[in-house]
Amino acid sequence: MGETQIYLLAWIVFFPLAGAGVTYLAGRTDKRFRDYMACAVAVIEFLMTMIILITMKDQTAGVELPGICQMGLKFETDGFRAVYGTVAAFMWMMTTLFSTEYFRHYRNRNRYYLFMIMTLGATEGVLFSADLYTTFIFFEMMSFTSYVWVAQDERKESLRAAETYLAIAVIGGLVILMGLFLLYHQTGTLMIDDLYQACQGKNVLAACVCMFVGFGAKAGAFPLHIWLPKAHPVAPAPASALLSGILTKTGIFGILVISCKILFHDARWGTFVLLVGVLTMVAGAVLAVFSIDIKRTLACSSVSQIGFILVGIGMQGLLGEENILAVRGTMLHMVNHSLFKLTLFMAAGVIYMNLHKLELNEIRGFGRNKPLLKLAFLSGALGIGGVPLFSGYISKTLLHESIVEYAGIAGKSDQILGVPDIRLVEWLFLISGGLTVAYMLKLFMAVFVEKNKDRQRQKAYDDLKGSYMNTMSKIVLGICAVLFPLMGILPDRFMNWMADLGQTFMGAEEAAEQISWFGMTNLSGSLISVLLGAAVYLLVIRGWMMKKQADGSKEYVNCWPAVLDLEDYLYRPVLLQVLPAVAGGVCKVLDKLVDVFAKIQPLAAYVEASFFNTIQDPVIVEMKKDIYHGSEEPDDPEEGNPVTHVLGRCCNAVKHLLNATIWKKHPCKTDFKHKFALRYEQFRENMMLIGRSMSYGLLLFSLGLCITLIYLLIAAVRMA
Amino acid sequence: MSQYWMLIAILLPIVGGILVKVIPFSDRRIMKIYLECIMIVTSVIVFLLAGMRPQGKLEVVHFMQDLSISFRIDGMSMVFSVLVAALWPLAMLYSFEYMEHEKHQRVFFMFYSITYGVTLGISYASDMLSMYFFYELLTLVTVPLILHSLSRQAIHATRKYLYYSLGGAAFALIGIVFLMVYGNQLDFVMGGVLNLEKIGDKKQVLLVVYLIACMGFGVKAAMWPMGSWLPDAGVAPTPVTALLHAVAVVKAGVFAIIRLTYYSFGTEFLRGTWVQAVVMAFAMFSIVYGCTRAVMERHIKRRLAYSTISNLSYIIFSAAIMTPLGLVGALTHMICHACMKICSFLCAGAVMHQTEKMYIDDLNGYGRKMPVVFGCFTVSALGLMGVPGLAGFISKWNIAKAAVASERLQAYLGVGCLLISAFLTSIYMMSIVFRAYFPGRNFRYEDIEEVKDPSWRMCLPLMLFALAVICLGLFSGPLVRFFTDVASGMY
Secondary structure, rough: OOOHHHHHHHHHHHHHHHHHHHHHHHHHHHHHHHHHHHHHHHHHHHHHHHHEEEEEEEOOOEEOOOOOOOEEEEEEEEEHHHHHHHHHHOOOOHHHHHHHHHHHOOOOOOHHHHHHHHHHHHHHHHHHHHHHHHHHHHHHHHHHHHHOOOOOOOOHHHHHHHHHHHHHHHHHHHHHHHHHHHHHHEEEEEOOHHHHHHOOOOOOOOHHHHHHHHHHHHOOOOOOOOOHHHHHOOOOOHHHHHHHHHHHHHHHHHHHHHHHHHHOOOOHHHHHHHHHHHHHHHHHHHHHHHEEEEHHHHHHHHHHHHHHHHHHHHHHHHHHHHOOOHHHHHHHHHHHHHHHHHHHHHHHHHHHHHHHEEEEEEEEEEEOOOOHHHHHHHHHHHHHHHOOOOOHHHHHHHHHHHHHHHHHHHOOOOOOOOHHHHOOOOOOHHHHHHHHOOOOOOOHHHHHHOOOOOOOHHHHHOOOOOOOOOOHHHHHHHHHHHHHHHHOOOOHHHHHHHHHHHOOHHHHOOOOOOOOOOOOOHHHHHHHHHHHHHHHHHHHHHOOOOEEOOOOOOOOOOOHHHOOOOHHHHHHHHHHHHHHHHHHHHHHHHHHHHHHHHHHHHHHHHHHHHHHHHHHHHHHHHHHOOOOOOOOOOOOOOOOOOHHHHHHHHHHHHHHHHHHOOOOOOOOOHHHHHHHHHHHHHHHHHHHHHHHHHHHHHHHHHHHHHHHHHHHHHHHHHHO | OOHHHHHHHHHHHHHHHHHHHHHHOOOHHHHHHHHHHHHHHHHHHHHHHHHOOOOOOOEEEEEEEEEEEEOOOOOHHHHHHHHHHHHHHHHHHHHHHHHOOOOOOHHHHHHHHHHHHHHHHHEEEEEEHHHHHHHHHHHHHHHHHHHHHHHHHHHHHHHHHHHHHHHHHHHHHHHHHHHHHHHHOOOOOHHHHEEEHHHOOOHHOOOHHHHHHHHHOOOOOOOOHHHHHHHHHOOHHHHHHHHHHHHHHHHHHHHHHHHHHHHHHHHHHHHOOOHHHHHHHHHHHHHHHHHHHHHHEHHHHHHHHHHHHHHHHHHHHHHHHHHHHHHHHHHHHHHHHHHHHHHHHHHHHHHHHHHHHHHHHHHHHHHHHHHHHHHHHHHHEEEEEEHOOHHHHHHHHHHHHHHHHOOOHHHHHHHHHHHHHHHHHHOOOOOOOOHHHHHOOOOOHHHHHHOOOHHHHHHHHHHHHHHHHHHHHHHHHHHOOOHHHHOOOOO
16 A cells, blocks of 8 residues: 555545635636536545545555644545445535536525535545544534535525434534543543454443444434434435435444444344334334325435344344354445435436425326436335345345344344344334335336326426436436446345455455355345335325325325424424423522522512511502592502501601691691602612622622631630 | 743733823824734733743732742743733734724723733732732723723623622632641642641631632632623623633633642642532533523623633533643633634624624524624634534543543533533524524525625634634644643643
């Protein structure tokens, strides 16, 4: 590995960060130039990662930038990082090329490009990081820069979704940070490669759970998956593709570090991850079936696929030494899912670009006579559905095989899961696979096969035939779509190569045994899923989720279970209402206490006044009833305080008496009530002045001195 | 350098400030140039003093026995004086434009300049008594600055400030008296000056006294029960709020607490006692308290003031860990927070100066109209949140590292408080930023046509501070190493 290539590694991270700035500046003068610039940055980045991938093989090499951000930034490459870095750069290249057309009519494009390319740098930083400190730095950076993608439209929903996204990111980041503190304190190192050694015999479980929560939130694991279904529909399509294809994978990268570097081959940890994975997988798939918004369906599908990957990671831990199948399955499913979502979201983007709608009933029939779009979408759908001859089949088969493999050893004394448990997991795996087929079928049928029930609209859609996307977008979409059958038909050539490169990172050294990909045992799993999917589609979706309209046509009904929305019914109320109300209330009460304490003199007056108030109020009420019956209200009570009122009134009564008797000739006209009130106000003002004046401070000062003196006296006396 | 340069550094801004009132300047411009020159010269002297440290102490006034006003430069002095010296000329530059339309400019600049000298006095003071002298002086010379507008609110805030501060100082004095009695000397020595033989079985009494003194200094550091003067004092002109109520005055309080803890009572004596737990608990509560109140506040300067309360308590919390690492964390946050908070305050001030808007609800869409101001504000906001790569992250990392390393349960909880506070910070800072940059789809930019960035005199300090936030975040290595040396008593 030459010097230059090592520095290439740092370039991969910092080149986009610099390129983003240049692109932004270019955009201020010329928009076309800016677009070319952005594409150029993405393409160059892809080429650089390709160089790394091709020259590296599976050697490792690292570069360190000491002193930056105190602990220094450390980058490293090995097979896994090189593959994934390349996948990331590939996705950025494709989406950037696609963006040119997609964003034609958008406002604030400069801002979008700036943050999009910056995020590329940050993501590469996460993937190539050699220590968790570097990971964390770029992870946070990525979270913040990608916020802008979600908020790009500045619609109300976008801003709200962006808020959710950021909240999850910030909380997740902080929890990771807490985990890092704990880990660093225990092990003294954050270097990913040294962690396994350093963690031997230490209790790092708390740290690992913290980090898992944080990375899991980014990956979209249940129950922190809430940001995905919110953010994807409102983000621009290229951004959705990246969010779901690659940003979630950085979370998975973090989880892999925990599972393969810290708690390596730990069966209990594996069980935990498996559990989360199964929940995520099923929940995502079910939600996806319910949704009738194309991008939301795809987002839920992402959640579900992340669940598949987590299941793979869980199986790695459970299988221990014999986890080669799980390792390769995880690796390949990660790559596959990234590419699937790239294609599918871009296809959805083409639809949105033309119609500015996402709801299935509205976009129904759009793709009927657009063969390229149809084939691209179909390719992605078949891939993600795990249909043989497409790449998804390979990775899902590997994952399935690993579960079957564990079923063989389950039930032995030293295994955590019993045979029934693992059978359940297997069936949930197959069912989720079936649901995947079902919801992809739903989307495909709705957009590309069925006709829109509005004839005119259907005609308008048909007329778009030649002009619905430009050549560049066609090429991009075409390239993506070709990948899946290519990789699926020649698994040994492409998939094995990637798996070989990736497996070292996950701790598997041995070479993989030859698998007969299209043998009957392997095909049967896929077959079960596809049949299940078809059944679900026919029975549930066509039967239950489509209602007949008056004119006989069928329409998709929104069955989205809003009641189950964790965000609206749990997270937001707790975080935004309950907690601030409680905390704010406590703070306010304490503040009041302090204020009262600081104003002891006014307090005395206050106590006195309120005392008189309490005893006087009933008296006044009584008097009103009996004596002043029918007379006017007493003077406005704002002036003075109860004492002055009572006193003044007494004096006034005496005055009246005297005026009537002794001072008949020179009656006294003073209103004593008013006079006393004025006096009181003066008095109060004075008290306040004293209370807040320097002399009061000096008083306290001398009080302090007095206490000291008294203490010294006592001390002297005791000494003597 | 000769020791007398210390005296010159302290006296130059004081005398120069008084002369502002005496010299009949024919033109405002000349006065401003004159003032800026004094600031820069003083700062240069301070930098030189830090670079070429005079050994030994300079006794200015001798009272009796070992009571005197004297100066000496040690590690802490270097940190605080250089911080202050770096900020003051820039803040002065900013205030020239900010104060353009205000009345009583001369009085304002006079006291603004004097405060610089007094703050340097605090940092150079070599013993408790000298520090106390300048500490009280600081209270008095900053009064006219808060009082500046002479409005009802200002008068109210000033009174509150005065009686909180003086009252607090009175408590602090108790501590000094006890140090005189039970210590070997009043001079600051790393590790403390208490004479354990004299103390004998009176350890508990001394602990109580430490607590009283600590709380006394805690008034200026705006710890929770005593901090309510700080948001009220926000009625002062922004240069005052930014420099004094985010850096000089409040950091003087923190500085005094560090002096008291590390250089007078000594951490050996205090570590592991109930007093440490109490001080830490107060600091932890203040951290969360400040953030919570900041989230609830709509007035931008008051929001930032509450944020200051929270951040100052970070420093106190870190100092209360009472290990060298804790001191490193405290010093790092002292520097980093100073840069971030002065930057965000000055941005808020720039907005107020340009548009007279002071509630965050009015800031929609300003990001595009005031790119420099909001660019800097965003940097400082992200920094305050502790986003990696910026100053705030480094200091929080150090604080949390120290807390975890101390292996006290309470310190772990403290880290939890830091994280909660970071989350709340993201709410109260980012809500401003997002408003400014994402006003919503239907926002009409024509409505705020007249809003624009201020002139270079306001923008330059902002940009420099924002740059400092980034640089501190990226290249903090030498600084932290220097703090480690300070904390180990090398200087």
